[in-house]
Amino acid sequence: MPGQPSTVDRSDVVRRLTEEFSDLVPADVVRREVSVAARELRGQVPAGSFAEMLHRLASYRLRGWVVVRR
Numbered sequence: 001m002p003g004q005p006s007t008v009d010r011s012d013v014v015r016r017l018t019e020e021f022s023d024l025v026p027a028d029v030v031r032r033e034v035s036v037a038a039r040e041l042r043g044q045v046p047a048g049s050f051a052e053m054l055h056r057l058a059s060y061r062l063r064g065w066v067v068v069r070r
Contacts (some may be wrong), residue, residue, distance in 0.1 A: 009051040010038055017058055024066045033065070034058045 018030045037057040045053045 009054060010034055013051060013055045013058060016055065017062060020059070021062050021066070024069075025062050029065060030058070030062065033061050037061065 014031055014034050017034065018027050021030060034054065037054055041050065041053055041057065
């Protein structure tokens with residue numbers, strides 16, 4: 001059953017990734033990547049897996065952002 005992103009899931013993922021990438025990526029970029037990833041995952045993953053998949057996808061993209069910027 002596909003799930004919808006919750007504000008709690010998104011804000012928790014933003015908080016964790018902002019901490020994880022604090023010295024590498026501006027917070028506004030983290031928020032934008034999480035938002036884009038949430039839109040793309042909406043309806044594609046089960047509700048119970050949404051937060052984990054959101055974190056993984058956004059983290060993957062942020063690592064790519066860091067590589068491009070170096």
